Amino acid sequence: MLIEKYADRIEKTFSKYPDKRSAVMPVLYIAQEEYGWLPDEAINEVADICDMDPTQVRSIAGFYTMYSEKPKGKYWLQVCTDLPCALRGADKFHKELKEYLGVEEGGTTDDGMFTVEHVMCLAACDKAPMLQCNFHYVENLDMDKMKALLDEWRAEAKEDK
Amino acid sequence: MSELVTIYIDGQPYEVPKGANLVDVAKFYADNGIPVFCYHPKMEPVGMCRMCLVELGTIMRDRDSGEVITGENGEPQVRWFPKLQTACTTTVTDGMVVRTNTDAVIEARDDMIEFLLTSHPLDCPICDKGGECPLQNLTMAHGPGRSVFYWEDKVRLAKHVPLGELIYLDRERCIQCARCTRFQDEIVGDDVLAFHERGRELQIITVSDPPFDTYFSGNTTDICPVGALTTADFRFEARPWELKDIASLDVYGPEGANISLSTRLDRDAGGIVIIKRVMPRQNEAVNEIWISDKTRFGHHHTRAAERLTKPKVRVGDRLVEAEWDHALEVIRKHIKPNVSVGAIAGPTLSNEDLWELRKLAQAVNAGAKLSIYPATMTGGDIIAQVGVGVGTNFKDMGSGTTIVVVASDIEEEAPIWYLRTKVAGDRGAKILVLNARETRLDHYAADSIRYDYGAAVSAVNDLAKHEAVTNAENLVLICGAEGMTLEQHGELMNACANLLVSTGHVGRPNNGLLAVWEGANVQGAFDVGFSTEATAEMMAKVPDLLFIAGCDPIGESAEAAGLSKAKFIVVNSLFDTPTTAVADVVLPSQSFAERDGTFTSGERRVQRFYPAQGVIGQSQTDWRIFASIRNGLNGSAVQRLTAGVFKELAGEIAAYEGLTYPALAVVERQFPDVGGDDLYYGGTAYQNNGGLGVQYPATSEAEGAKPSKFATKGKKTSYKGLTAIPVNRLYDRGYLFKYSDELMQQRIGEPFVVINPADAANIAGGSRVGVTIDGVQYEALAVVSEDAPKGFVLMPKRLTSQPGPFAPAAIETIEVIAEPVGA
Ligand code: SF4
Ligand code: FES
Numbered sequence: 004m005l006i007e008k009y010a011d012r013i014e015k016t017f018s019k020y021p022d023k024r025s026a027v028m029p030v031l032y033i034a035q036e037e038y039g040w041l042p043d044e045a046i047n048e049v050a051d052i053c054d055m056d057p058t059q060v061r062s063i064a065g066f067y068t069m070y071s072e073k074p075k076g077k078y079w080l081q082v083c084t085d086l087p088c089a090l091r092g093a094d095k096f097h098k099e100l101k102e103y104l105g106v107e108e109g110g111t112t113d114d115g116m117f118t119v120e121h122v123m124c125l126a127a128c129d130k131a132p133m134l135q136c137n138f139h140y141v142e143n144l145d146m147d148k149m150k151a152l153l154d155e156w157r158a159e160a161k162e163d164k
Numbered sequence: 165m166s167e168l169v170t171i172y173i174d175g176q177p178y179e180v181p182k183g184a185n186l187v188d189v190a191k192f193y194a195d196n197g198i199p200v201f202c203y204h205p206k207m208e209p210v211g212m213c214r215m216c217l218v219e220l221g222t223i224m225r226d227r228d229s230g231e232v233i234t235g236e237n238g239e240p241q242v243r244w245f246p247k248l249q250t251a252c253t254t255t256v257t258d259g260m261v262v263r264t265n266t267d268a269v270i271e272a273r274d275d276m277i278e279f280l281l282t283s284h285p286l287d288c289p290i291c292d293k294g295g296e297c298p299l300q301n302l303t304m305a306h307g308p309g310r311s312v313f314y315w316e317d318k319v320r321l322a323k324h325v326p327l328g329e330l331i332y333l334d335r336e337r338c339i340q341c342a343r344c345t346r347f348q349d350e351i352v353g354d355d356v357l358a359f360h361e362r363g364r365e366l367q368i369i370t371v372s373d374p375p376f377d378t379y380f381s382g383n384t385t386d387i388c389p390v391g392a393l394t395t396a397d398f399r400f401e402a403r404p405w406e407l408k409d410i411a412s413l414d415v416y417g418p419e420g421a422n423i424s425l426s427t428r429l430d431r432d433a434g435g436i437v438i439i440k441r442v443m444p445r446q447n448e449a450v451n452e453i454w455i456s457d458k459t460r461f462g463h464h465h466t467r468a469a470e471r472l473t474k475p476k477v478r479v480g481d482r483l484v485e486a487e488w489d490h491a492l493e494v495i496r497k498h499i500k501p502n503v504s505v506g507a508i509a510g511p512t513l514s515n516e517d518l519w520e521l522r523k524l525a526q527a528v529n530a531g532a533k534l535s536i537y538p539a540t541m542t543g544g545d546i547i548a549q550v551g552v553g554v555g556t557n558f559k560d561m562g563s564g565t566t567i568v569v570v571a572s573d574i575e576e577e578a579p580i581w582y583l584r585t586k587v588a589g590d591r592g593a594k595i596l597v598l599n600a601r602e603t604r605l606d607h608y609a610a611d612s613i614r615y616d617y618g619a620a621v622s623a624v625n626d627l628a629k630h631e632a633v634t635n636a637e638n639l640v641l642i643c644g645a646e647g648m649t650l651e652q653h654g655e656l657m658n659a660c661a662n663l664l665v666s667t668g669h670v671g672r673p674n675n676g677l678l679a680v681w682e683g684a685n686v687q688g689a690f691d692v693g694f695s696t697e698a699t700a701e702m703m704a705k706v707p708d709l710l711f712i713a714g715c716d717p718i719g720e721s722a723e724a725a726g727l728s729k730a731k732f733i734v735v736n737s738l739f740d741t742p743t744t745a746v747a748d749v750v751l752p753s754q755s756f757a758e759r760d761g762t763f764t765s766g767e768r769r770v771q772r773f774y775p776a777q778g779v780i781g782q783s784q785t786d787w788r789i790f791a792s793i794r795n796g797l798n799g800s801a802v803q804r805l806t807a808g809v810f811k812e813l814a815g816e817i818a819a820y821e822g823l824t825y826p827a828l829a830v831v832e833r834q835f836p837d838v839g840g841d842d843l844y845y846g847g848t849a850y851q852n853n854g855g856l857g858v859q860y861p862a863t864s865e866a867e868g869a870k871p872s873k874f875a876t877k878g879k880k881t882s883y884k885g886l887t888a889i890p891v892n893r894l895y896d897r898g899y900l901f902k903y904s905d906e907l908m909q910q911r912i913g914e915p916f917v918v919i920n921p922a923d924a925a926n927i928a929g930g931s932r933v934g935v936t937i938d939g940v941q942y943e944a945l946a947v948v949s950e951d952a953p954k955g956f957v958l959m960p961k962r963l964t965s966q967p968g969p970f971a972p973a974a975i976e977t978i979e980v981i982a983e984p985v986g987a
Contacts, residue, residue: 043371058372062358065369 005048009033013052027053027063031070040071068122069138076111076118078156081135084121087128096132097121099146104153116160117153169258174265185209186254186262187216187845188836196264197842199273199302201280201389202341203252205836205846206452207350210253213280213341215302217248217272223259232259248272270306277307283319283364284390285336286311293391295404298844299339319364327357327368328376329910330396330457331385335367338392343847344368344384351454353586353608354378368392379579379894382460386444386453387847396907397461398441402428408437410776411445411854413763414459415512415756415900418681419580420765420857421455422447424850425463425757425776436778439463439757444849447856448834449557450769453849456579458894458901458908465755465903466777470739472752473781483750488782488792491749496796498709498732498748505532506707506730509694510715510899511683514761515770515820516809517786518685518692521713524790527797533707536689537715537724538682539699540970541645543657544690548819550661550871551768551862552640552676558584561674563592566636568627571620571656572644572680573603576894578766581642581678594632598623600647600889600953617647617889617956617972618881624659625876628666639669644680647889647956649971650700652881658874665871671864678766682892688764691819706730713753713786716741716899722940722967734793736786739903742967752783755900759785760806762828770820771857772828819860829855886923886975888937888959889952896962915963916945918952919978930984935959936976937969943981 006013012033013026020026030052034045041064043057050057064070071079082097101119104112111118127133130142141152169182173194180189188205190196201213221244224233233241242261248268254260263269281303288294321335342359345368349355356372370376385393407426414421422445430438442463444455475491476483486494507525509518525532558581561567567585575582586608589595594610597603600617610632615623624641627633641660645653660677669675681687703726710730717724719742727733728746735747744750757777764770784792787809791802807825814820831852839851864871895901895912904912917935919927927933929948934941935957942959952958957975961968 046371056355056372058356058358058370061369061371062360065360066362 005030005034005037005045006052008037023053024055027055027060028067031060031064035070039077040074042074074111076116077160078117078136080117080119081122081125082119083123083125083127083131083133085124085128088124088131088133091128091131093132096144096146096149100149103146103150116157169256169260171256171258171260171262173262180256182257183255186218186251186256186260189256190251190262190264191842191845192835192837197845198251198264199306199844200252201298201302201339201844202343204343204346204387205838206387207343207346209250210342210346211250213276213339214250215273215276216251217276218251218269219263219266220245220249220251220254221261222257223261225259273302273306274308277303278312280339281307281311282313282317284339285318286313287337291334291337291391292394292399293388293404296843296848297391298389298847301841302844321367326396327370327393328374328381330461330907331376331381332394332396332399333368334392334394337390338366338368339390340366341389343387343389344393347380347384347387348376348378350590351583351587352378352380357384379456379458379575380454380583382457383444383454386849389844389847395441395461397905402426402440407440409443409850410774411852412442412756412773412776413684413771414455415684415763416458416462417456417578417580417684418679418686418766419451419578420684420763420767420769420771421451421459421580422771422852422854423455423459424854427776433467433778436780438467438777445854446834446838446846446849446852448559449856449859450765450767450771451580452559452584453838453846454580454583456894458579461908462901462904463757464905464908465738465900466757467780468739468903470903471755471780471783472737472739472744472750473783474752475782476744476747476750478748483744483747488784491751492793492796495734495749495793499528499793499797503529503709503731504707505529505709505711506535506698506702507532507694507711507713508535508537508699508702508715508717508727509689509713510537511681511686511689512756512763512900513685513689513714513786514756514763514773514806515685515688515692515813516761516806517713517790518689518694519809519813520787520790520794521711522693524794525711527794528709533698533702534694535699535702536686536694536696537699537712537717538721538970539650539696539703539723540648540653540682541657541679541686542650542654542696543643543661543679544687544695546657546661546874547677547679547687547766547768547862548691549863550664550670550677552678553671553673553865554859554861555673556640556676556767556859557674558588561588561591561593561638561640564637565593565640565674566596566632566638567593567640567642568596568598568633569605569642570598570624570644570660571646571648572599572642573646573891574642574644574680575604577644577680577682577892578642579894581680581766585642594636596627596630596632598627600956601951601958616882617887617953618652618883620648620652621655621659621876622880624656624663627663633663633667636667636669638674639664639667640675640678642678642680646891647972650696654697655876655879659876661874662876665864665873670871671862671869676862676864681766684765685763687766687768688762688770691764691817692813693817703727708732710734711790712736712743712747713790714899716743718743718746718967719965720898720962720967721970722938723970725967736789738783738900741899751789752781753786753789754779754783758783761785761787762810765857767859768819768862769857769859770823770828772825772855774854823858823860828857831855883955883972883974885955886978887956888917888935888969888973888975889956890961890968890970890972891958893960893963896960897965898962902962912963914945915943916947916960917942918947918949918958920950920952920954920956921948922954923952923957924948927978927980928984931980932982934977934979934981936978937973939976940966942966942968946978946980
């Protein structure tokens with residue numbers, strides 16, 4: 004249960020807002036961290052915590068692209084392919100990354116490790132190709148660097164287990 | 165009305181109320197229909213659809229002198245907004261200039277329609293809204309006349325999504341106006357509908373549990389500007405252009421909701437005209453454009469297979485069908501001088517029925533007892549004295565008004581009053597809820613005052629010192645009878661009246677008392693001279709000759725069992741019931757849909773309803789049946805119409821003096837003017853063409869009236885041991901609603917009782933229990949919850965076919981019959 008496991012963080016989040024309802028977005032992030040995405044179970048918990056109707060919470064999750072309504076890999080790789088990035092080769096990079104991992108756009112590797120998708124501007128055009136991995140920026144990429152990183156993350160995931 | 169300002173629409177000046185919405189104003193004052201999709205006159209504007217774009221400007225004035233600046237030609241100079249503006253988010257101010265017929269505006273409308281249609285399935289030929297669809301109409305009026313619908317790019321979404329049991333969603337047709345979501349959120353306060361995703365993927369969802377489950381869900385299908393929301397009741401049933409609308413009234417509640425019956429000749433119903441659907445009919449003072457789902461979907465009883473088609477006469481221990489003449493003759497034979505007579509009128513008898521019943525009963529015996537069923541509430545005379553003032557309108561209530569609801573779960577008992585109270589609260593009115601338990605309205609209450617069952621009177625007396633009452637400019641009390649005997653309710657009505665009189669809140673609009681009567685015409689029954697006290701007396705001392713009409717006391721109320729002891733019983737009924745089973749003569753009467761008449765609402769508004777449906781079998785209007793019996797006594801025939809009966813009644817009942825059928829049928833233009841061809845504006849609610857009705861004044865409104873004090877004994881009743889509190893549920897198996905179709909049957913649910921955890925030591929929630937009262941066992945599902953106060957068990961009335969208690973009753977035992985399923 005989120006409310007038990009993250010009691011402190013939720014409490015702290017609430018303190019920043021006039022009412023519980025206003026805190027729904029940060030609480031959704033907490034839920035997403037815990038579940039990896041936002042299944043109905045998570046939505047219901049958040050609704051309870053923020054004293055809202057689950058439909059409203061689901062609506063918010065559906066509107067914002069940074070909430071995931073489908074299961075994601077452990078590492079969620081979002082490559083910016085907007086024009087300035089593309090000019091620096093981001094679209095090619097995006098394509099190669101998918102090929103290397105053997106996934107379609109938005110797909111997840113069979114081992115459940117990586118999900119790749121393209122996103123709109125992440126405001127780091129000068130450091131393209133870049134991506135965000137679970138919302139952390141990784142910049143100035145090429146495929147060699149990327150492969151090394153992927154190995155690193157795989158190893159990290161193994162340790163976690 | 166508020167301050168007036170001058171605005172110019174397409175060059176013409178109009179004097180309009182300051183701060184009003186531009187769309188409303190243009191339509192009402194300038195007859196200029198600015199097209200809208202998302203805007204709805206009953207909800208806050210959101211400016212989502214951009215259909216209402218207009219050119220907007222203000223007349224320029226000199227900053228220092230305030231003089232209007234004129235150009236070379238002497239015309240005032242206008243400062244125009246550089247771009248088109250949404251009219252729906254604009255409130256009018258002095259000197260506002262609007263253009264709605266320029267090329268820019270026409271092109272914008274054209275573009276918006278074109279844009280909407282790129283994502284619309286255009287399945288009008290199979291769409292229920294076709295023919296009364298705002299999108300169709302506005303497309304014809306403002307659209308480009310050609311489509312840029314790319315087949316490859318067609319939006320494909322689910323087309324038959326049940327949002328609950330009553331409402332279906334077609335996701336492709338939705339044009340994303342958010343009227344339905346806003347209705348649920350703003351008006352009903354149950355935000356179970358919302359948008360999901362964005363852009364062309366945007367769609368209505370509900371993931372709530374239960375899903376779309378309010379008592380008002382049907383209204384969303386009226387306001388949806390396309391066929392995205394349809395009712396399970398009317399889906400694929402008829403085309404709008406085949407339907408004829410007949411003005412009528414809700415038969416279930418005291419609010420007097422105005423409805424329109426959409427009727428059509430129907431093969432499946434044996435070629436008679438039947439009701440295909442029930443729609444709201446606009447009456448801004450009564451129900452605006454809202455009706456409850458019970459009102460909307462509860463029309464099937466009018467032509468249920470169980471309807472009686474012929475009179476029946478007792479032969480030995482059987483009732484056998486007979487001709488009318490014979491049945492009436494049998495009754496007349498039993499009318500002997502000096503027999504004691506009683507009449508029991510159900511809550512849906514019209515004023516005309518009541519009048520003729522009274523005349524019949526009194527013709528037999530001047531001392532006849534005239535009584536009302538159900539005998540749970542009293543004080544019709546108090547309402548006639550200190551009821552809400554003429555011109556009272558919940559719509560005008562806001563800050564400065566206090567609305568007190570006492571002893572009523574008003575959402576269940578009078579859903580339209582609930583809705584309007586809630587919305588008045590949103591506008592700033594203070595809501596006080598006094599009850600022994602929590603009800604839905606508590607969510608919106610400025611203060612919830614809990615008393616123990618039996619102590620309502622002193623809770624009301626204490627209100628005199630409550631800050632929300634002492635500071636109120638306007639005060640309305642809405643009084644129910646939950647957890648009371650008839651006598652206790654009499655006390656409570658007195659206490660309420662007393663509070664209003666002593667604080668000076670009587671005799672003017674938006675002040676006074678309302679009683680949550682259990683039915684559409686209980687007020688009328690009191691006015692015509694019937695009473696619930698008579699019912700109680702009659703149950704104690706049963707008369708020889710008994711007329712029962714429009715109700716099933718023996719089937720519903722445990723207290724009524726003794727009535728069967730009457731020597732000769734005549735029952736007018738739509739159906740065979742436990743009451744007709746003990747009758748000597750059963751006469752088939754007509755439902756409200758087959759006949760005309762008047763009802764008097766809880767706000768004392770006398771309103772007409774009209775014949776809509778073909779007559780079932782040989783059924784007759786109640787008043788005509790009574791008149792036939794009475795006239796037969798002296799050999800004359802009934803030679804009058806309903807209007808004639810009303811005329812006679814109005815001549816004899818002081819409060820109804822001067823009321824006539826034509827007066828009740830008068831219609832005035834209402835603001836906002838919803839209905840007619842202007843479907844786009846307010847939805848498919850019907851324009852009122854049947855009359856707004858007339859609210860007769862309470863006696864406290866007369867010049868120089870000094871309403872006397874109402875005395876209460878202020879006695880508290882304390883209950884010892886576990887006590888059953890009968891409560892009302894909107895959906896029940898009462899006399900009429902019992903014969904609803906499947907759709908409603910599943911909503912009524914099985915009988916249950918609510919027990920406080922402290923009283924449920926050995927009872928698990930979900931188990932089947934037997935509650936024994938007065939030696940009779942009632943079987944029900946046990947709900948263990950704090951909703952029931954400690955020491956009390958809530959027992960909804962009329963959920964089973966077994967007659968139950970209508971007044972608080974001591975519980976002898978509760979035994980578990982079966983443990984919860986799966987335990
Ligand atoms: S379902 Fe109807 S009312 Fe609801 S948003 Fe769509 S078009 Fe509007
Ligand atoms: S934006 Fe004004 S009606 Fe929709």
